[in-house]
Amino acid sequence: MVFEKIIGITNKILWDYLLIFLLVGVGVYYTFKLKFVQVRKLHPAMKQVFGGIFKKSEKADNDGMTSFQALATAIAAQVGTGNLAGVATAIISGGPGAIFWMWVSAFFGMATIFAEAVLAQTYKEKVDGEITGGPAYYISKGLKNRGLAVFFSIAIIIALGFVGNMVQSNSIAAAMNNAFDVSKVLIGVIIAFLTFLIFTGGMSRIASFTEKVVPFMALLYIVGSIIIVLMNYKNIGPAFGMIFKGAFSPKAVAGGVFGVSMKQAVRFGVSKGLFSNEAGMGSTPHAHAVAKVNHPAEQGLVAIAGVVIDTLVICTLTALVILTTGVYISGATGPVLTQMAFTAAFGKYGNPFIAISLFFFAFSTIIGWYFFGEANVKFLFGESGIKYYRFLVIIFLVLGSTLEVQLVWDMADTFNGLMVIPNVIALFALGSKVKDSLSNYEKIKN
Incomplete structure (x- = not known):
C-alpha cells in the first residue's frame, strides 16, 4: 500500500535522523545558554516539588492549577x-548501552523542558474565561507565526488526542486480557466511561485525578522494581557494567548476545528516552502553562523534576529489572520482556502486577x-x-482497545514527529526570552 510506504519512509527520516539531532541539539543549546541550569x-527544583507535596491541596479553577498539580498532569502524560x-x-534493539544514552538524552532534556515550561508560562492566556x-x-505570540501554530495544534490533536490515545487504550486492553482474560471490548468501554467522567469535570477534576493517582502509581511501580532489583542484588554490578560497557562497545557485552553497533545503542537510547520524557516534543508545556506560580522560571524548575522522575528513576528501574533478572536473553521484546522480568521475580503475581501498573500508566x-x-x-x-x-476521543478509545493495526501505530509516530518540528523552531528562536526569564528569577532570589 502506497500510504503505508509513505508513512514508513516519513517515520524513518523523522525518528532515525532528523528528530534525534533536533531534540538533542535544542537540549545542548539550552544547557549552554542557561549555564547548565539542570545541574x-x-x-532547588527537587526541593520545590517535594517540599510542598504534603501541603493541603488547592482546587484547580479557571485561573489554573497548583504547581504540583501541573507537574502531576505532565508526569501523567x-x-x-x-x-x-x-x-x-531500547535494550533489545540497542543493547544495555542504550540506557546510558537514554540518561544522556534526559540530561539535555532537562534544559529543554525548563525552557518549554518558561515559555508556556510567559505566553499563557485566558480563552473563554479559562487559563490555557x-x-x-x-x-503564535512569541514567533508571531499563526500558520506554524495551527500546524502544531492539528498535529498534536491527531498525535495525542486521537491516534495516541488509541495506542494507550490498546495497551491497557491487551495487558488486562492477557493477565485476567477480560474482553478487550469490555475494557475499552470501561476506559471510555471512566475517562468521560474525568473529562467532563474540566481542569478541576483532571488536576484532582492526577495529583492523587500519579504519586500512587509511581510509588507502586518504584517499590515493586526496587524489590526485584534487591532480590537479584548480585547482578546489580554486572548490570551497570553492561550499561557502561555497552554504551561504547556494544558487541563486547554479554558474550555477544547483543549484536548491535554503537550507532544503534545511541539511536535507540536517545530516541526512546526522548519519547518517554517528551522533552522538546511540545506536549508537557500545556500542563505547565496553567500552573499558578509567581514567576515563569519557578515552573521551569518544577518541569525539570518531571524528567528526573520519568527517565532517571522509572526508566532506569525498568532497565535494571530486565538486566538483573536476566530475561533479556529470552528474545522477547516490548512489554512482554518487562512482564517476563516481573514474572521471574514475583511468579504468578508478576503478570498481574505489570498489567495493573500498565493500566495506571x-x-x-x-x-x-x-x-x-x-x-x-x-x-x-x-x-x-x-x-x-471530547466525543471523538471517547470513540477513538473504544476503537483502540479492539484494533491492532500497525498503520495506526505508525501514524502515531508520524504525527508525534511532525509536532516536534514547529516546537523546536520556536525553542531555538525564543532562547533569549528564556535566558532573560531565568536571569530575572535569579536576581529576585539572590
Whole structure:
C-alpha cells in the first residue's frame, strides 16, 4: 500500500535522523545558554516539588492549577507505556548501552523542558474565561507565526488526542486480557466511561485525578522494581557494567548476545528516552502553562523534576529489572520482556502486577494527552469545539482497545514527529526570552 510506504519512509527520516539531532541539539543549546541550569538548579527544583507535596491541596479553577498539580498532569502524560515497552525495546534493539544514552538524552532534556515550561508560562492566556497555554500560544505570540501554530495544534490533536490515545487504550486492553482474560471490548468501554467522567469535570477534576493517582502509581511501580532489583542484588554490578560497557562497545557485552553497533545503542537510547520524557516534543508545556506560580522560571524548575522522575528513576528501574533478572536473553521484546522480568521475580503475581501498573500508566497518559489536545482545540476553535473533541476521543478509545493495526501505530509516530518540528523552531528562536526569564528569577532570589 502506497500510504503505508509513505508513512514508513516519513517515520524513518523523522525518528532515525532528523528528530534525534533536533531534540538533542535544542537540549545542548539550552544547557549552554542557561549555564547548565539542570545541574545548578537541580536541588532547588527537587526541593520545590517535594517540599510542598504534603501541603493541603488547592482546587484547580479557571485561573489554573497548583504547581504540583501541573507537574502531576505532565508526569501523567510522560510516564506511560514507553517506560515499560520503550525501555525493553531500547535494550533489545540497542543493547544495555542504550540506557546510558537514554540518561544522556534526559540530561539535555532537562534544559529543554525548563525552557518549554518558561515559555508556556510567559505566553499563557485566558480563552473563554479559562487559563490555557502551550506551544501554539508561544509560537503564535512569541514567533508571531499563526500558520506554524495551527500546524502544531492539528498535529498534536491527531498525535495525542486521537491516534495516541488509541495506542494507550490498546495497551491497557491487551495487558488486562492477557493477565485476567477480560474482553478487550469490555475494557475499552470501561476506559471510555471512566475517562468521560474525568473529562467532563474540566481542569478541576483532571488536576484532582492526577495529583492523587500519579504519586500512587509511581510509588507502586518504584517499590515493586526496587524489590526485584534487591532480590537479584548480585547482578546489580554486572548490570551497570553492561550499561557502561555497552554504551561504547556494544558487541563486547554479554558474550555477544547483543549484536548491535554503537550507532544503534545511541539511536535507540536517545530516541526512546526522548519519547518517554517528551522533552522538546511540545506536549508537557500545556500542563505547565496553567500552573499558578509567581514567576515563569519557578515552573521551569518544577518541569525539570518531571524528567528526573520519568527517565532517571522509572526508566532506569525498568532497565535494571530486565538486566538483573536476566530475561533479556529470552528474545522477547516490548512489554512482554518487562512482564517476563516481573514474572521471574514475583511468579504468578508478576503478570498481574505489570498489567495493573500498565493500566495506571496508560490511563493517566490518556488523561494527560486529552488535556493537551483540549488546549489546542481551544486555540483553534475556542470553547465551542471541546464537546466535539471530547466525543471523538471517547470513540477513538473504544476503537483502540479492539484494533491492532500497525498503520495506526505508525501514524502515531508520524504525527508525534511532525509536532516536534514547529516546537523546536520556536525553542531555538525564543532562547533569549528564556535566558532573560531565568536571569530575572535569579536576581529576585539572590
